[in-house]
Amino acid sequence: MILLDRVTKTYGKVATPSLDRISLHVEPKEFVIVVGQSGAGKTTLLRLLTREEKPTSGKIIVGGIDYDKLRDREIPLLRRKIGVVFQDFKLLPNRTVFENVAFALEIVGASSHEIHATVPKVLDIVNLRGKEKRMPAELSGGERQRVAIARAIVRQPKILIADEPTGNLDPKHAWDVIKVLEKINHYGTTVLLTTHNQEIVNKLKRRVVTIQHGQIVSDRAGAEYSI
Amino acid sequence: MNRKFITFSRILRTGTLNFFRNAWLSIAAVAVMIITLTIVLFSVITNAAFSNTVANITAKIDISVFLNDSAPQDRVNQLIANLHTLPNVQQVTYLSKDQALDQYKQQNAGNTQLLDAINQTDNPIPATIIVKPIDLNKIQDIENSINQQKYKPLIGQVSYNGDRKVAIDKIAHATDIVKRAGIVAVIVFAIISVLIIFNTIQMAIFNRRDELTIMRLLGASTWYIRGPFVVEAILYGIIAALVSVLLIHTLFVASSSALQATSLGLLDINYASTYFHSRFWELLTLQLTLGILIGAVSSVVATRRYLKFKTSK
Numbered sequence: 001m002i003l004l005d006r007v008t009k010t011y012g013k014v015a016t017p018s019l020d021r022i023s024l025h026v027e028p029k030e031f032v033i034v035v036g037q038s039g040a041g042k043t044t045l046l047r048l049l050t051r052e053e054k055p056t057s058g059k060i061i062v063g064g065i066d067y068d069k070l071r072d073r074e075i076p077l078l079r080r081k082i083g084v085v086f087q088d089f090k091l092l093p094n095r096t097v098f099e100n101v102a103f104a105l106e107i108v109g110a111s112s113h114e115i116h117a118t119v120p121k122v123l124d125i126v127n128l129r130g131k132e133k134r135m136p137a138e139l140s141g142g143e144r145q146r147v148a149i150a151r152a153i154v155r156q157p158k159i160l161i162a163d164e165p166t167g168n169l170d171p172k173h174a175w176d177v178i179k180v181l182e183k184i185n186h187y188g189t190t191v192l193l194t195t196h197n198q199e200i201v202n203k204l205k206r207r208v209v210t211i212q213h214g215q216i217v218s219d220r221a222g223a224e225y226s227i
Numbered sequence: 228m229n230r231k232f233i234t235f236s237r238i239l240r241t242g243t244l245n246f247f248r249n250a251w252l253s254i255a256a257v258a259v260m261i262i263t264l265t266i267v268l269f270s271v272i273t274n275a276a277f278s279n280t281v282a283n284i285t286a287k288i289d290i291s292v293f294l295n296d297s298a299p300q301d302r303v304n305q306l307i308a309n310l311h312t313l314p315n316v317q318q319v320t321y322l323s324k325d326q327a328l329d330q331y332k333q334q335n336a337g338n339t340q341l342l343d344a345i346n347q348t349d350n351p352i353p354a355t356i357i358v359k360p361i362d363l364n365k366i367q368d369i370e371n372s373i374n375q376q377k378y379k380p381l382i383g384q385v386s387y388n389g390d391r392k393v394a395i396d397k398i399a400h401a402t403d404i405v406k407r408a409g410i411v412a413v414i415v416f417a418i419i420s421v422l423i424i425f426n427t428i429q430m431a432i433f434n435r436r437d438e439l440t441i442m443r444l445l446g447a448s449t450w451y452i453r454g455p456f457v458v459e460a461i462l463y464g465i466i467a468a469l470v471s472v473l474l475i476h477t478l479f480v481a482s483s484s485a486l487q488a489t490s491l492g493l494l495d496i497n498y499a500s501t502y503f504h505s506r507f508w509e510l511l512t513l514q515l516t517l518g519i520l521i522g523a524v525s526s527v528v529a530t531r532r533y534l535k536f537k538t539s540k
Contacts, residue, residue: 050444054540072536079446090441094248106237107447109230151445 001159001190002026002049007058009044017056018044020214026192028158031185033201034194035225036211042194043087045211046163049192050084051075063158080108083152083189085162089144091136091151097123098132101150108155118154126150126180142173149180159190166197174200201225234451242458252431253463259427260467260522263420264514265474270416271510272475274409276499281402285363288395291386292356292373296324298381303354306378310358315368318359327352353383363399421521428460428525432533439533453530460526464518472511479503 004024010017019041026032036042047053049062051070060067063081070078091100101122102115110118123129126146136144145165152160162181166174178200185191195201201208201224208223209216218226246253294303303321310319322330328350335341345351358373360366370387387395432439442452479500503510 051536052444053537056540072538073449075536076443076446076448079444084444086444090437090444092438092441094245094435094438103442103447104445107442107445107451109234111233 001028001030001063002192003059003061004045004048005059007048007055007060009041009048009053010056016214018214019048019055021058022211022214022216024209024216024219026190028190029185029188031182031191031204031206032193032209033204033206034192034209034211035196035201036194038196040211041214042211043163044214046084046161046192046194049161050082051078076107080155081157081159083155083157083160085145085148085152085160085165087164087167089136089148091144091147093136095135096132097128097134097136097139097147100136100147101154104151104154119150122150122154125153125183127176141168142170142176145169145173145177146180149177153180153184153189157189159192160184162191162193164194164196166195166200171199178204198225238451238454239458242455243462245455246459246462249431249435249459252434253459256427256431257463257466257470260420260424260463260518261470261474263416263423264467264471264518267413267416267420267517268471268475268510268514269478270409270413271513272499272503273494274413275502276495277405277409279498279502280495281406284398284402285360288360288363288398289386290358290360290366290369290373292358292382293353293384293386294355294381295383296353298354302378302381303356306373306381307356309372310356310369313368313372315361315365316358317361318357320357320359322355322357324350324352324354327355363395364403366395366399417517424521425525425528428463428522429529432456432526432529436533439530443534449534452534453527456530457523457526460522461519462522464520464522465515468511468514468518472507472514475503 002024003026004022006021006023007019008017008021009019022041022045034042034045044053048055048060051067055067062078065078065081092103095103098119101119105115105118120129120132123132126149128143128146128150131139131143134143136147139147145168149162149165152162160181165177165181169177174197181191181193182204205222205224207219207221208225210218210226292306307319307321310316328345331352332342332345358369360369366387370385373382373385439452479496482496483500
């Protein structure tokens with residue numbers, strides 16, 4: 001599903017690369033946790049997958065799309081296949097909760113009928129029923145995070161990338177979010193999660209990839225947090 | 228329903244919705260556009276009024292060539308034919324001695340003493356050729372043609388002479404400056420407003436650049452992101468154009484009732500008002516075109532930089 005082959009990313013003319021010859025293979029329906037300290041290169045890895053950045057060298061293939069052959073105008077099509085939950089939510093400030101989630105469907109040209117049928121269901125999954133008309137500024141951090149998750153999963157993507165989705169949440173809400181991710185994974189979506197949260201990693205008992213100084217230092221199934 | 232149609236109607240709806248949701252930004256942008264478009268419209272009308280004033284002045288100026296009584300008619304006809312061939316001549320009128328006398332009598336109809344005196348003598352008024360120039364600045368051509376050696380014996384006097392000549396030349400110079408200044412002012416105001424409006428829209432979009440990048444990350448296509456911004460800017464343009472026309476209308480209605488005078492210095496308010504109201508639809512179309520075009524182009528250009536994909540490795 002996700003294949004990285006000796007991917008290196010260097011920003012500007014800095015001597016040490018943010019990612020140094022990373023190779024990673026994620027199977028369909030897998031749940032992979034990427035751990036590492038701040039600045040280890042987790043976010044860079046995700047930005048490469050969403051094609052926000054181009055790798056300095058190496059090959060990336062996601063869902064059968066070879067990024068080297070991807071033309072600019074095909075980038076939106078790629079991004080529509082991947083659901084992303086951003087660390088800073090990236091909600092549209094001028095739109096309601098409902099509209100934020102609906103936006104993901106609007107851009108693929110879904111009909112109003114489809115949107116009105118799908119969005120409430122997804123808001124149910126993230127426990128935001130009744131808050132459809134709120135603006136992002138009126139929500140708590142946890143609620144915003146759940147809107148972001150609802151938006152990422154509403155298109156039922158084959159791949160879901162979540163960048164520190166529990167970073168700003170208290171343990172109870174954090175665990176709610178993780179349960180949503182597990183549920184989605186259970187329905188067949190490949191999940192790539194980055195986190196700092198030791199407790200979550202230990203409880204999940206999934207494949208853990210540890211990044212340090214831009215390199216993968218360990219990659220083990222059913223592992224526990226160890227840095 | 229067709230997907231393209233759904234997308235298009237969503238772009239229109241989102242643009243309109245954003246216009247109201249960003250009310251303060253919209254009001255600020257529209258206000259700037261109203262001011263600049265009003266200035267452009269005002270300068271267009273003022274320019275037209277000045278041109279009209281200049282045309283009125285020019286129309287009153289002609290050169291009278293007073294002929295000697297002894298001038299043979301065939302030579303006079305030759306002179307008239309010659310004047311007709313000049314490019315700067317609008318009209319040549321020949322008045323025989325009798326016609327010239329009739330005209331003189333008409334012009335002095337109230338002055339009975341003068342008329343009595345004239346009636347008692349032989350016709351003292353010379354036959355006259357009246358030449359109307361097109362461009363006052365090129366009046367020299369006509370003068371040169373009249374002053375040729377071969378016509379000297381025919382001509383007693385030319386009105387374009389001495390003090391009169393100086394006055395005509397001064398008027399010619401002044402009207403020329405007014406005309407040029409008018410055109411330059413219209414162009415300068417138009418350019419300034421384009422720049423100001425462009426800048427305003429660019430700032431409005433700069434304020435919302437995060438929104439653009441978020442949409443980009445979610446996989447929205449270029450036009451799906453840009454469309455609503457263009458719709459919003461076009462709305463600014465339409466509203467500003469309508470209000471600017473309304474403002475100018477109010478200005479003329481108010482000024483014509485409040486001011487007893489029909490003109491302010493060189494500006495003929497009456498003519499400006501008539502011009503505005505007779506060309507109302509043309510001017511409205513001009514304003515709408517200007518507003519919509521600048522709005523649309525500025526928003527396309529301003530969104531471009533936030534929609535680019537990273538190409539550096």
